[in-house]
Amino acid sequence: MKTKNLLLALSIVGFLSATSCKSAKTEEVNNVKKEVVAKVEEKVQTPNIVEVAVGNENFSTLVAAVKAADLVSTLSLDGPFTVFAPTNDAFAKLPEGTIANLLKTENKATLTSILTYHVVSGKFDAAAVVAAIKANNGAFEVTTVQGGKLVASLDGESVILKDEKGNTSKVIMADVAASNGVIHAIDSVVMPK
Structure with a gap:
């Protein structure tokens, strides 16, 4: 389950990275990427x-x-x-x-x-x-x-x-x-x- 969440986060980050190259809002996209990674890392690291x-x-x-x-x-x-x-x-x-x-x-x-x-x-x-x-x-x-x-x-x-x-x-x-x-x-x- 933790691996799935991490892979999903990395996929989202990859998608956002590809999108950011085409976007004039690179800084905004980078901030979104950081938030997504932080949320997934928190979920992966915190035990149920x-x-x-x-x-x-x-x-x-x-x-x-x-x-x-x-x-x-x-x-x-x-x-x-x-x-x-x-x-x-x-x-x-x-x-x-x-x-x-x-x-x-x-x-x-x-x-x-x-x-x-x-x-x-x-x-x-x-x-x-x-x-x-x-x-x-x-x-x-x-x-x-x-x-x-x-x-x-x-x-x-x-x-x-x-x-x-x-x-x-x-x-x-x-x-x-x-x-x-x-x-x-x-x-x-x-x-x-």
Whole structure:
């Protein structure tokens, strides 16, 4: 995929180079070429959400769950997505045996539901989340990819998520950039109804 994008960029640059010879606006064309190359290089160099998670040892349980639920290709799509990603410590708070049970083939639908409950369509960095909370009288409800709702609020300067069961989780690391969205690490697993 990265090679395709790079080849496409080089083709566009080649085309623009040929065009620039015939054009009186050589400087303008050169600026466009630079922008195209910069955008493609950025996309090629920035890992997607799954690649970011794989590269961070704090998300190894999440990565194992994403693989077991066959969500790797979905979370590698263009998106954009905002992922509230439970850390390994967050998963460790679940009752003993929960993770092992969820990773079983027969529980794939339940695992998929839980994981997609942590994903919101669109890219919402920390500033956007905080602004939405403040603009909505201190509580902002978002619909997850799973279809359930999460309510974001503030506790001091920390963003808190409340799930449909009334459990809460705190964002402990915000704005981890990915090519197809953003990741916010959370300290507890949130659960749909």
